[in-house]
Amino acid sequence: MTRQEQLIDTIPENPQAKSGDQAVITAENLNVYYGNFHAVRDVNLHIAPRKITAFIGPSGCGKSTVLRCFNRMNDLIPIARVKGEVRFEGRNIYDPNVDPVEVRRRIGMVFQKPNPFPKSIYDNIAWGARINGYRGNMDELVEESLRGAALWKEVKDKLKQNAYGLSGGQQQRLCIARAIATKPEIILMDEPCSALDPIATLAIEDLMKEMVEKYAIIIVTHNMQQAARVSDFTAFYNVDEGRTGELAEFGPTKQLFTKPRQKATEDYITGRFG
Amino acid sequence: MTTQTKAEAKTSGMPEGEELRRQIQQRKNRGQIWFSLFQLSLIIAIIALIILLSNIINQTFGLSAVENKIDPESLVQAAFEKTIVGRTDTTTSEDDATLSQSIAANPNAIGFLGYAYYREKADALRVLAVENVEPTEETVTDNSYPLSRPLFVYTSQETLKEKPQAAEFLNYYLDTVDSVIGEVGYFPVDQATLDAARATLAAATAAGDSEGEDNPIAISGSSTVYPLTAAIVESFQAAGYPGAITLESVGTKAGYAALCADRTADIANASRRMTRQEAAACSKNRRTPVEIQVGADALALVVSQENDWAQDLTLNEIQKLFTVAQNWSDVREGWPDEPIERFIPSLESGTLDFFVEKVYVDSYPLEEMPAASLKAMLLANISTGRARALEAQQPFDERNQAQMLELVRTEVVQPRVVASWNALPSLFNRSEIEARTLDDNPEAELHWKSWLSWEFLTSTQSSVPEYAGIRTAFLGTLWVMAIVILFSVPVGVGAAIYLEEYSKHGRINDILQTNIDNLAGVPSIIYGILGLTIFVRVLEPITSGKAFGLADPTTANGRTILAAGLTLGLLVLPIIIINAQEAIRAVPQAYREAGYGMGGTRWQVIRSHVLPSALPGILTGTILGISRAIGETAPVVVIGASTFITVDPNGPFSKFTVLPMQIFQWTTRPQPEFRHIAAAASIVLLILMFTLNGTAIYMRNRYSRK
Numbered sequence: 006m007t008r009q010e011q012l013i014d015t016i017p018e019n020p021q022a023k024s025g026d027q028a029v030i031t032a033e034n035l036n037v038y039y040g041n042f043h044a045v046r047d048v049n050l051h052i053a054p055r056k057i058t059a060f061i062g063p064s065g066c067g068k069s070t071v072l073r074c075f076n077r078m079n080d081l082i083p084i085a086r087v088k089g090e091v092r093f094e095g096r097n098i099y100d101p102n103v104d105p106v107e108v109r110r111r112i113g114m115v116f117q118k119p120n121p122f123p124k125s126i127y128d129n130i131a132w133g134a135r136i137n138g139y140r141g142n143m144d145e146l147v148e149e150s151l152r153g154a155a156l157w158k159e160v161k162d163k164l165k166q167n168a169y170g171l172s173g174g175q176q177q178r179l180c181i182a183r184a185i186a187t188k189p190e191i192i193l194m195d196e197p198c199s200a201l202d203p204i205a206t207l208a209i210e211d212l213m214k215e216m217v218e219k220y221a222i223i224i225v226t227h228n229m230q231q232a233a234r235v236s237d238f239t240a241f242y243n244v245d246e247g248r249t250g251e252l253a254e255f256g257p258t259k260q261l262f263t264k265p266r267q268k269a270t271e272d273y274i275t276g277r278f279g
Numbered sequence: 280m281t282t283q284t285k286a287e288a289k290t291s292g293m294p295e296g297e298e299l300r301r302q303i304q305q306r307k308n309r310g311q312i313w314f315s316l317f318q319l320s321l322i323i324a325i326i327a328l329i330i331l332l333s334n335i336i337n338q339t340f341g342l343s344a345v346e347n348k349i350d351p352e353s354l355v356q357a358a359f360e361k362t363i364v365g366r367t368d369t370t371t372s373e374d375d376a377t378l379s380q381s382i383a384a385n386p387n388a389i390g391f392l393g394y395a396y397y398r399e400k401a402d403a404l405r406v407l408a409v410e411n412v413e414p415t416e417e418t419v420t421d422n423s424y425p426l427s428r429p430l431f432v433y434t435s436q437e438t439l440k441e442k443p444q445a446a447e448f449l450n451y452y453l454d455t456v457d458s459v460i461g462e463v464g465y466f467p468v469d470q471a472t473l474d475a476a477r478a479t480l481a482a483a484t485a486a487g488d489s490e491g492e493d494n495p496i497a498i499s500g501s502s503t504v505y506p507l508t509a510a511i512v513e514s515f516q517a518a519g520y521p522g523a524i525t526l527e528s529v530g531t532k533a534g535y536a537a538l539c540a541d542r543t544a545d546i547a548n549a550s551r552r553m554t555r556q557e558a559a560a561c562s563k564n565r566r567t568p569v570e571i572q573v574g575a576d577a578l579a580l581v582v583s584q585e586n587d588w589a590q591d592l593t594l595n596e597i598q599k600l601f602t603v604a605q606n607w608s609d610v611r612e613g614w615p616d617e618p619i620e621r622f623i624p625s626l627e628s629g630t631l632d633f634f635v636e637k638v639y640v641d642s643y644p645l646e647e648m649p650a651a652s653l654k655a656m657l658l659a660n661i662s663t664g665r666a667r668a669l670e671a672q673q674p675f676d677e678r679n680q681a682q683m684l685e686l687v688r689t690e691v692v693q694p695r696v697v698a699s700w701n702a703l704p705s706l707f708n709r710s711e712i713e714a715r716t717l718d719d720n721p722e723a724e725l726h727w728k729s730w731l732s733w734e735f736l737t738s739t740q741s742s743v744p745e746y747a748g749i750r751t752a753f754l755g756t757l758w759v760m761a762i763v764i765l766f767s768v769p770v771g772v773g774a775a776i777y778l779e780e781y782s783k784h785g786r787i788n789d790i791l792q793t794n795i796d797n798l799a800g801v802p803s804i805i806y807g808i809l810g811l812t813i814f815v816r817v818l819e820p821i822t823s824g825k826a827f828g829l830a831d832p833t834t835a836n837g838r839t840i841l842a843a844g845l846t847l848g849l850l851v852l853p854i855i856i857i858n859a860q861e862a863i864r865a866v867p868q869a870y871r872e873a874g875y876g877m878g879g880t881r882w883q884v885i886r887s888h889v890l891p892s893a894l895p896g897i898l899t900g901t902i903l904g905i906s907r908a909i910g911e912t913a914p915v916v917v918i919g920a921s922t923f924i925t926v927d928p929n930g931p932f933s934k935f936t937v938l939p940m941q942i943f944q945w946t947t948r949p950q951p952e953f954r955h956i957a958a959a960a961s962i963v964l965l966i967l968m969f970t971l972n973g974t975a976i977y978m979r980n981r982y983s984r985k
């Protein structure tokens with residue numbers, strides 16, 4: 006059995022998975038520049054609701070850049086410029102009338118390295134809700150979010166303790182809990198498991214499978230097995246002779262792993278890349 | 280490189296084996312040199328710090344020789360003598376016989392006499408016990424009777440050598456005194472004391488050149504001891520001494536002067552010990568005093584034989600009896616309601632002095648005298664013009680005891696530091712300092728003085744170093760620092776936030792940044808000139824307070840706390856901005872991303888995440904800034920802090936001075952004592968700085984202990 010065949014076996018059958026079905030967010034002719042450097046080229050993507058979409062590709066190919074375009078995180082990088090459109094609920098989120106604060110409140114993000122605030126576990130979660138004008142019962146929200154991130158049992162007795170007292174995996178789940186506390190419609194995850202051991206990784210993967218009932222999830226990963234295990238759709242970005250940020254292939258995960266249309270995709274997923 | 284190593288290099292490119300070990304050792308040795316250099320740097324820094332601190336401390340403490348213009352005890356003495364003699368129901372007389380007769384004739388009378396005179400009239404008078412001790416030979420000799428005093432003759436070692444006949448006379452004195460002293464009316468001393476005196480004499484009377492053998496023996500001094508010495512002179516001559524002896528009664532003090540300063544007397548009669556100053560005057564004139572106690576005198580408190588109630592008195596009752604009491608019943612309950620009639624020796628006699636000294640002076644230090652007595656002392660010792668001037672400042676009757684005491688001290692006693700030493704010489708050369716003081720300032724007393732004292736902190740400026748304090752400068756520094764903090768911390772942190780979080784890019788930003796970096800290095804005097812132009816001159820209506828109607832427009836000018844605070848605030852602004860910027864830059868980008876990622880606005884992210892994380896660094900910058908501002912002198916001089924000011928600053932529009940300015944001025948004064956107070960003020964400045972910094976460090980630790 007080849008490595009590719011092993012991989013394909015792990016992919017769940019997903020008949021509805023088809024690109025283009027009522028997308029929750031779409032990228033149209035998306036181009037990103039860092040100064041003069043053209044990092045993302047003409048990307049077109051449809052992200053399906055209540056599905057997990059995985060971004061894969063070699064390092065430096067522009068996965069994070071595209072992901073950060075979906076909640077205008079690139080605005081924080083002074084030299085970054087975005088051209089093209091990202092449509093969310095029919096509106097271009099890069100339209101001057103759109104407030105990035107609203108976009109980020111509705112499209113949450115979990116980062117590659119766990120980055121809790123240097124505050125208590127409780128405050129980490131409550132902060133986002135509080136600043137966004139949450140009017141409900143804060144204690145309930147904190148509990149609900151921690152349960153949603155499968156962390157409640159471990160931390161329910163130390164909510165007032167500093168978040169840095171948690172393990173790396175717990176911290177990452179806290180970041181997920183924090184992200185879902187603001188009730189987003191999409192969650193962006195940039196290599197959420199890269200700093201975690203296999204057990205914590207599995208815990209987070211299980212979590213994603215639960216969460217996908219409510220949210221659309223986009224996950225960047227270097228781990229082919231992970232993409233195969235959890236995602237419904239996969240986007241493969243390529244670096245070709247110095248040209249970064251080209252969306253080489255996008256489709257249902259099963260199809261992309263079994264019948265890649267591109268040679269580059271096949272090379273990459275079979276490990277013959279580079 | 281040798282060919283061999285080239286060959287090796289071909290095989291692995293890296294030194295191997297023995298050579299590897301040698302190469303590592305070499306690298307370590309090179310590192311060791313750096314390590315030693317770093318260690319040395321640290322040691323130099325520590326030594327510099329220790330020298331700095333010990334120098335200040337050395338100058339702040341030490342011995343100082345204080346000379347009183349007038350002895351406070353003599354003030355008390357004079358005050359009580361005046362009160363006692365001034366009573367209308369007190370009769371004084373120079374004649375002891377008159378006194379004893381008057382007392383004997385009147386049952387309500389009381390008085391005191393030399394014990395000898397009491398003995399003459401013992402049949403008509405009754406002597407009272409004092410503190411339950413009767414004056415007897417025993418109680419007087421062992422000093423348990425409170426109103427007793429020793430009687431001395433003094434000579435000098437040099438006299439004994441030069442005039443053997445004086446030594447001969449004194450030996451005779453010791454041999455015969457006990458047999459005549461009773462007749463004279465005094466009390467003998469015990470044999471042991473006499474033997475000790477004989478030994479002293481023998482030791483001092485080494486065989487010397489006896490050149491003055493034919494000169495008369497000159498005796499001078501106390502009128503109290505006079506009759507005793509006279510009796511012995513008489514019997515010495517009767518026993519066959521052929522030479523001449525002169526004997527004068529001039530008083531104890533004059534006797535010491537004759538013995539030492541003038542060297543006209545060989546022997547001085549004395550009814551009190553030689554003071555340290557008098558002994559010093561002796562040494563100065565090459566006379567080493569020799570003290571011989573020959574007997575003891577006692578005062579007898581006597582009443583008439585007809586008085587049937589008084590048996591004894593306590594010292595406290597005696598104190599009342601001669602001053603405030605009217606009737607015998609005022610002295611002790613149960614005694615008759617009869618007026619007291621007092622008969623005492625007059626002011627001219629030494630007896631009244633002795634009585635007042637024993638009964639009053641020892642129990643009433645100047646500090647405890649009531650305001651009224653202090654007022655009397657003051658008026659008796661200053662000119663009427665001065666009294667009027669002081670009265671005009673604040674009426675005497677409105678001043679409390681402490682204020683009156685202060686007046687008496689500064690106007691009458693006038694203690695002056697005539698010489699002062701640093702701590703180290705004071706500790707290690709004390710005997711030399713004592714000798715020097717006795718030589719140069721025999722009247723002065725040596726005290727261990729801390730120039731840093733509560734008075735120093737609470738008094739205002741003065742041209743006399745001992746009275747000068749830092750109150751005004753200390754308050755000035757606090758006010759100026761308050762303005763500096765209120766101005767530069769918010770403005771500096773605000774500017775840093777703007778530069779770091781709002782305008783991260785662009786030309787203007789770069790230009791601003793370069794300017795701020797350069798401003799931090801501009802010499803402080805230039806800030807002073809800036810402050811003078813802008814805050815003192817251009818913004819005068821604001822900095823003087825005129826614009827707010829808070830200052831008198833005719834006298835107010837811009838040289839105020841506000842102008843100084845703003846100038847120093849400008850001076851530290853770049854320091855605070857740069858440090859705050861660095862602190863903000865050091866906040867992990869991940870916190871910002873997380874904050875924005877959850878829908879936070881820029882200000883919410885700054886407020887909740889950036890500032891709390893940057894706070895320790897911001898506080899560090901604030902510490903650096905405040906430490907710089909608190910010690911700055913040049914800009915304060917330029918904008919014109921007051922050089923001599925005694926009025927407390929009471930707001931931002933006050934005239935002021937600050938600690939470093941005060942220290943600077945003191946160091947320029949010629950009198951050495953100003954160095955001590957400059958050092959003391961430096962300690963205050965350092966402590967103030969450490970306190971401010973400590974608070975900031977405490978806050979920093981609190982906020983970074985997350």
Ligand SMILES: Nc1ncnc2c1ncn2[C@@H]1O[C@H](COP(=O)(O)OP(=O)(O)OP(=O)(O)O)[C@@H](O)[C@H]1O
Binds near residue numbers: 064065069
């Ligand atoms: N802040 C930035 N400034 C300049 N260039 C950037 C910046 N961020 C990313 N780039 C460049 O943009 C390209 C895409 O980067 P991106 O971080 O999106 O890659 P990636 O696919 O996420 O890589 P990895 O898998 O290593 O995380 C890279 O060539 C990178 O060097």
Ligand SMILES: [Mg+2]
Binds near residue numbers: 068069070195225
């Ligand atoms: Mg990335």
